[in-house]
Amino acid sequence: MSNENNVMTMNTESSLVKSKVQLTDGTVLNLNLNGTEYESETPIADEVLSDENLSNVTIDDVNKGKMKLNSKYPYNGGTRFSLREMTEDEKTIEKLNVQLTQTQVGLTEVYEMLLPISAQ
Secondary structure, X not given: OXXXXXXXXXXHHHHOEEEEEEOOOOOEEEEEEEOXXXXXXXXXXXXXXXXXXXXXXXXXXXXXXXEEEEEEEEEOOEEEEEXXXXXXXXXXXXXXXXXXXXXXXXXXXXXXXXXXXXXX
């Protein structure tokens, strides 16, 4: 019976998995993974988990590419947050936005080339 009590009162700290998250700027966060959320022992600034800094994420030596921040909040003197991979729709929209920007740059260059001709 006492063995059952030991199993039931297992410390939750021992059930946490250690995880290493490396961000785009080279920042390495050594965190506890608690289910689907990461936990840090110290606060993490908003800039650390910015969209730009999540553009190339490596988790436990596996490159995950661009990720999105689901949630972030203070927890036990540190920070708890969750990340997710981009959906196919988000990836498509991002590619279209890149193509749109390239088209706008190209049109601007053509306009600038034509400007001196029209001034004559």
